[in-house]
Amino acid sequence: MKKAAIIGGTGYGAIELIRLLQLHKEIKVEKIISHSQHGEAIASIYPHLTDFIEEPMHELEIEKLQEEVDIVFFATPAGVAKEILPQFTNPNLQCIDLSGDLRLSSQTEYETWYGKDAATQQLLDKAVYGLSELYAEEIKQANLISNPGCFPTSALLGLAPALEHQIMSPQGISIDGKTGISGAGRTPTAKTHFSETNENVTPYKIGQHQHIPEIEEYLSDKAKTPITVAFTTHLIPMTRGLICTMYGQLAKKATTEEVIEIYQSYYENNPFVRIREAGVFPATKDVYASNFCDIGIHVDERSNQIIIAAAIDNLVKGAAGQAIQNANLMNGWEETMGLHTIPIYP
Template sequence: MKAAIVGGTGYSAVELIRLLHHHPYVEIETIVSHSTAGQEMDTVYPHLTQIIQQPLDQLDVDQISNKVDVVFFATPSGVSKGYVPHFLERGVACIDLSGDFRLESPIEYEQWYKKSAAEEKYLNQAVYGLSEVYQNEIKESKLIANPGCYPTATLLGLLPAIQNHLIDYQSIIIDAKSGVSGAGRSQSLATHYAEVNENLKAYKMGAHQHIPEIEQMLKVESGSDLQITFTTHLVPMTRGIMATIYAPLKAQIKTADVIHLYKEFYEKHPFIRVRNEGEFPATKEVYGSNYCDIGLYADDRTGRLTVVSVIDNLVKGAAGQAIQNLNIMNGWDVQTGLTNLPIYP
C-alpha cells in the first residue's frame, strides 16, 4: 500500500515517517509540505540523513490520488477539511490527525476551534478512530477522525468505568499534563525554552478544544448528557501525557475489583496495559511507543475512583494510533509496524 503524508514537517508527521519506515505493508510515496516544498526531507530533519531522501512535494490532489491508497493529514486544524472530500471522491482513504472531523456538530467545532466547519456530508462519513473501542466502525470507513492526544488518554482511562456503571457521570474531573511537543514545531512564546524550563503552568482554562471531543464521546458511551472539568498543564519535558481522572463511585468497590474489570475490558487489546494494585504508570514507561498504561485506585474513605492514564502524545496520541487505525481498516493485525518497545530511560 502506498501512503502520502500531508503536513510532512510537523512532529506527528515525522513520527508517521519513523513508524511507517518499518511497516511491512506500507510504503511512503510522497511527503507534502507547503512551507518547505522542494527541500529534501533530510535537510529539514537531519536525523533522517541517508534514511529518508526524497523531496517534499506541493499538495496536488489529482497527482497524489493517482499514486496513493491512503493519505495521512498531519496538518493544523482547519486544513484537512478542504482536501479530504477531493481525496474521498477519488477513492483514496483518509486518516486525519487534526480536529476537523472529530466533532459531530459543526456549531461546536466553530465555537471551540474558531474556524469554519467541514461539510456535514463528510462529518457524517467520519468515524472516530479510538482504536480499542470502535474497531468495527473503523473497518468499514474510508475517513478516520484520529482522536486528540488528551482525549485518547482520558477516554481509554474512563470508558471501562463508564460502561460498567461504576461512576457518577456528572462529576468527572480530569487533571491532564503534556510535554511541549504537543504544541507542535512552530515557534511561540509559550514553548520558548526560558518560559518552559523549570516551570509548570495551566493553560486554556475552560477553553481547550479537546473538551467537546471528550464530552461527545462520553455522552455516546454513557447515554447521558454530561459536562467535565478539564484542566491542562504544560510540563517541561518533550513527550508524554498523564491524565489523572477523578470521579465519584456509585457504590463501594475494592481497587482489586476495579482492576479486574479494566483488565477484562482490555484483554483483547495489546496496547493497553492495566497495572496491578498499588502500581501507577509514568510517562517514561510508554515513551516512543503505542502503549497506554493505566493505574487505578478506589478510595474507600472518599468514595472516589482515581484513574492514572499515560501515553506518548506523538505515538498513541497521534501517529501510532493513526497507523493502528490503518491496520484495522485493512484487516491487518493491530500491532503491525507498532511493536517497538518503549524507550527507557
C-alpha cells in the same frame, strides 16, 4: 504493499509517521507533501532522516496524488484537511486526519471551540472517530478516519470502562492533564520558549481547551448519558509524554482489585492498553516513544472516589501511532503491525 502520502510533512506528527512506517511491512511512504517547503529534502530540516528519505518533498497536486497512493495521512494544522478532503474523488482512497477537523459531529460545537468554519455536515457524518480500542468495528468499515486528540485518547481510555460498567457516577468528573512541550507543535511561541517552560509548570486553556467537547461527546456515547467534565491542562518541562489523572465519585461499592479486574477484562483483546496492578501507577517514561496506554486505578473508600491515571506518548498513541493502528484495522492487517516496540527507557 500500499503506498502512502503524508500531507503536512514537516511537523512532529509527520516525523513520527515516517519513523514508525519504516517498520511497517505493508505501507511504504511514497510522497511527503509540504506547502511551504516542497522541493527541499526533508533531511535538510531533520538530519536524523538522512539516508531514509531521499526524494524531496512535493507540492500538493490533488488529482495526481489520489491516483498514485492508497492512503493519505493528514498531519496538518486544524482547518486544512476539511478543505482538501472534498476535492478527492477516488472512492477507494483511505484518509486519516490527525487534526481536529472531523472529531466533533456538530458543526456548531467545532466553530465554538476551534474558532474556525466547520467542515460540511456530509464530511463530518462520513468520518469515523478513530479511537481504536473503542470503535474498532466501525474503523474496519471506514475509508475516512478522524484520529483522536492526545488528551482525549488518554481520558477516554481511562474513563470509558468505569462509565460503561456504571462504577463511576456520570456527574462531577474531573480530569487533570499534563503534557510535554511537543504537544504544542514545532512552531515556537513565547509560551514554549525554553526560558518560559524550563523548571516551570503552567496551567493553560482553563475551561477553553478544544479537547473538552471531544472528551464529552465520546464519553456520553459510551456512558449512554450526557457527560460534562472539568478539564484542566498543564504544560510540563519535558519534550514528550502525557498523563491524565481522573477523579469521579463511585456509583456503587467496589474495591480497587474489583475495578482493575473489570478493566483487564474490558481491554483483554487490546494489545496497546496495559492495566497496572493495585498500588502501581503509570509514568510517562513507561510509554515513551511507544503506542501503549498504561492505566493505574485506585478506589479511595474514605472519600468514595475512584482515581484513574492514564499515560501515553502524545506523539505516538496520541497521534501518529494511533493513525497507523487505524490504518491496520482498516486494511485487515495485524493491529500491532509496525507498532509493537518496547518503549524507550530511560
